[in-house]
Amino acid sequence: MRQRTKITLLAAAAAVAIVAGGATVATAAERQEPVQPIQPAKVSNPAKVELGKKLFFDTRLSRSGGISCNSCHNLSTGGSDNLAASIGDRWQKGGINSPTVLNSSLNIAQFWDGRAKDLREQAGGPIANPAEMASTHEVAVATLQTIPGYVSEFKQVYGKNKITIDQVTDALAAFEETLVTPNARFDKWLLGDDKAINAQELRGYELFKSAGCVACHSGAAFGGNSFQKMGLVEPYKTVHTAQGRMDVTKTDQDRFMFKVPTLRNVELTYPYFHDGAANTLGEAVELMGRLQLGRTFTTQENADIVAFLKTLTGDQPDFKLPLLPPSGDKTPRLDPFAQAK
Numbered sequence: 429m430r431q432r433t434k435i436t437l438l439a440a441a442a443a444v445a446i447v448a449g450g451a452t453v454a455t456a457a458e459r460q461e462p463v464q465p466i467q468p469a470k471v472s473n474p475a476k477v478e479l480g481k482k483l484f485f486d487t488r489l490s491r492s493g494g495i496s497c498n499s500c501h502n503l504s505t506g507g508s509d510n511l512a513a514s515i516g517d518r519w520q521k522g523g524i525n526s527p528t529v530l531n532s533s534l535n536i537a538q539f540w541d542g543r544a545k546d547l548r549e550q551a552g553g554p555i556a557n558p559a560e561m562a563s564t565h566e567v568a569v570a571t572l573q574t575i576p577g578y579v580s581e582f583k584q585v586y587g588k589n590k591i592t593i594d595q596v597t598d599a600l601a602a603f604e605e606t607l608v609t610p611n612a613r614f615d616k617w618l619l620g621d622d623k624a625i626n627a628q629e630l631r632g633y634e635l636f637k638s639a640g641c642v643a644c645h646s647g648a649a650f651g652g653n654s655f656q657k658m659g660l661v662e663p664y665k666t667v668h669t670a671q672g673r674m675d676v677t678k679t680d681q682d683r684f685m686f687k688v689p690t691l692r693n694v695e696l697t698y699p700y701f702h703d704g705a706a707n708t709l710g711e712a713v714e715l716m717g718r719l720q721l722g723r724t725f726t727t728q729e730n731a732d733i734v735a736f737l738k739t740l741t742g743d744q745p746d747f748k749l750p751l752l753p754p755s756g757d758k759t760p761r762l763d764p765f766a767q768a769k
């Protein structure tokens with residue numbers, strides 16, 4: 429009984445989060461469901477988005493000249509790297525599983541522990557993170573400033589003669605805001621197309637709701653709008669040292685509270701959980717049922733939920749690979765094998 433009350437409370441909390449997140453209100457044609465379709469991105473400044481796209485693919489933002497945002501958030505593989513922990517500068521093992529950048533604009537905050545309030549604040553992190561791109565903001569900006577194509581493009585977008593780190597993160601964020609994935613089969617169903625999903629997938633969705641998954645995985649992103657405890661009913665066993673929200677708030681009650689990951693495109697973003705411990709969707713669903721809801725699914729139920737989750741794969745980013753401006757004569761020729769300063 430205690431469990432059930434908890435979940436109801438969670439559902440209420442999730443509902444509040446949806447309202448607070450300002451998610452779109454269902455249109456008349458839409459089914460009345462606790463989840464909403466992904467809206468296509470509205471681009472107000474295409475030149476800024478183009479600039480951000482280049483930066484996203486540009487390895488010159490890293491110390492080694494070998495790592496770009498796309499190395500760990502590969503847009504060919506669902507905006508993640510399909511590794512339990514990313515590979516950073518000097519082959520370093522990243523601290524935590526890399527979340528997808530797809531639909532990340534819908535998150536209440538960025539990172540598993542929510543330590544960055546939005547995409548702009550987040551984007552400065554990896555450039556200067558010694559375990560990721562291992563540069564500094566000063567070096568990255570100075571490097572861009574030696575690349576004539578960037579100098580004119582930044583000037584065109586921001587109207588200033590000098591490139592700043594705020595412009596870099598602003599452009600990256602503007603590009604990331606376009607990385608939404610509308611038109612998933614499930615969204616077509618939500619919008620009224622009965623044939624968009626089959627009977628098994630629909631059963632999976634009904635179970636996803638009735639079992640209580642939707643209490644935490646709600647809104648347009650099926651997650652991303654609250655922090656919840658990993659191991660609510662049964663403790664999660666891991667050797668990983670991340671403490672979740674507690675690493676930010678230093679309050680004991682936030683131990684193991686993680687930002688609920690989006691389930692959009694989840695078929696593409698294995699392995700799962702902050703420690704990358706679940707290799708398959710079946711394993712992730714089994715663990716979620718047991719640890720979050722105290723429920724053991726039958727093989728059939730598990731397969732139904734997995735089938736439903738695969739209907740959440742939407743249109744992936746589709747664009748011409750950006751052509752990066754060539755380095756200038758003064759641009760440092762980066763050496764991945766150079767010793768650390």
Ligand code: HEC
Nearest residue numbers: 496497500514515516524525526527532538539540554560
């Ligand atoms: C070496 C691998 C690596 C590189 C390079 C990298 N990231 Fe990440 N990214 C990660 C990891 C790992 C996390 C999760 C870190 C955490 O939560 O503590 C993350 C988190 C994020 C998030 C938060 C997503 C969410 O749901 O919370 C965004 C957005 C993001 N990165 C964008 C970028 C951008 C933009 C760049 C380039 C400037 C970049 N990343 C470079 C590995 C990387």
Ligand code: HEC
Nearest residue numbers: 640641644656658660686688689700701702712716717720
């Ligand atoms: C109490 C809140 C809560 C409930 C209920 C819940 N989840 Fe989760 N879910 C989370 C959190 C938090 C994580 C991240 C945990 C971590 O990485 O340590 C997560 C992670 C996941 C992941 C992995 C996503 C990824 O990218 O790593 C899947 C898949 C998932 N949940 C599916 C489900 C399903 C299916 C159900 C119902 C059986 C469910 N969840 C119920 C909170 C919840």
